[in-house]
Amino acid sequence: MKYILMMNTMRAGAGVPAWPRADLQAHIAFMHGVNRDLREAGEWVASEGLSFPDQARLVRAGKNGAPVTDGVFPESKEFLAGFWIVDVDSPERAYAIAARVSAAPGPGGEPLNMPIEVRPIMSAPPQEML
Amino acid sequence: MKYILLMSSTQTGVSGYHKWSQSDRDIHMQALGAIVKGLVESGEFVATQGLAEPKEAKVVRGERSGLPITDGVFPEAKEFLLGYWIVDVATPERACAIAGKISAAPGPGGIPTNMAIEVRQFAARGDTN
Numbered sequence: 001m002k003y004i005l006m007m008n009t010m011r012a013g014a015g016v017p018a019w020p021r022a023d024l025q026a027h028i029a030f031m032h033g034v035n036r037d038l039r040e041a042g043e044w045v046a047s048e049g050l051s052f053p054d055q056a057r058l059v060r061a062g063k064n065g066a067p068v069t070d071g072v073f074p075e076s077k078e079f080l081a082g083f084w085i086v087d088v089d090s091p092e093r094a095y096a097i098a099a100r101v102s103a104a105p106g107p108g109g110e111p112l113n114m115p116i117e118v119r120p121i122m123s124a125p126p127q128e129m130l
Numbered sequence: 131m132k133y134i135l136l137m138s139s140t141q142t143g144v145s146g147y148h149k150w151s152q153s154d155r156d157i158h159m160q161a162l163g164a165i166v167k168g169l170v171e172s173g174e175f176v177a178t179q180g181l182a183e184p185k186e187a188k189v190v191r192g193e194r195s196g197l198p199i200t201d202g203v204f205p206e207a208k209e210f211l212l213g214y215w216i217v218d219v220a221t222p223e224r225a226c227a228i229a230g231k232i233s234a235a236p237g238p239g240g241i242p243t244n245m246a247i248e249v250r251q252f253a254a255r256g257d258t259n
Contacts, residue, residue: 067230
């Protein structure tokens with residue numbers, strides 16, 4: 001069963017965290033380690049990091065289908081910072097992976113304890129979408 | 131350049147969708163299917179996924195010991211990801227144009243839903259973030 005793990009930790013206007021460089025590097029190394037272990041376990045499907053919220057745009061169709069773009073978001077909006085898609089045997093395993101990601105080190109090596117949203121992916125796209 | 135187009139809504143919005151007629155839903159899905167087909171033909175398609183219902187969502191935090199603490203209670207206003215499209219396009223304008231097409235997918239009675247689609251570029255490999 002496939003799950004998506006979403007790191008919805010960014011707020012409007014956020015940029016690169018103002019952490020000491022060594023802490024940033026430890027954080028990135030930790031995330032690389034998670035991905036390496038998932039690949040070795042055969043559970044890795046995909047993972048991506050997104051650009052920072054200051055580059056996000058909200059698009060709606062205007063008249064004639066032309067895109068109307070807006071870059072203004074409420075301060076409280078949560079932005080996706082990155083995600084993992086994993087293929088695991090149980091929901092508990094997906095939660096365990098999410099917990100590991102949640103505990104990624106932040107400033108001073110302290111675990112961030114970020115909330116990670118975990119959602120099943122539909123087992124197959126609807127036939128109409130293929 | 132790769133972009134992700136994120137379609138989100140609240141639990142209220144999802145409940146509204148379940149009240150659409152079957153034919154309105156079919157027309158909506160056919161329109162989204164045609165958009166994906168066009169992206170495949172233009173070589174811009176990378177991936178798309180629909181997510182299961184918000185009621186199946188959990189939020190997980192790691193304990194100091196690394197054990198997961200799960201919670202399934204969310205504020206009413208929380209936006210949930212319904213699905214996404216990843217596209218590989220030449221310009222940001224093209225990514226926004228595709229998002230506009232998705233936003234214009236027909237809803238009940240064939241009226242465009244005009245859903246807001248969030249457009250985000252992927253972080254470049256080797257970024258310091």
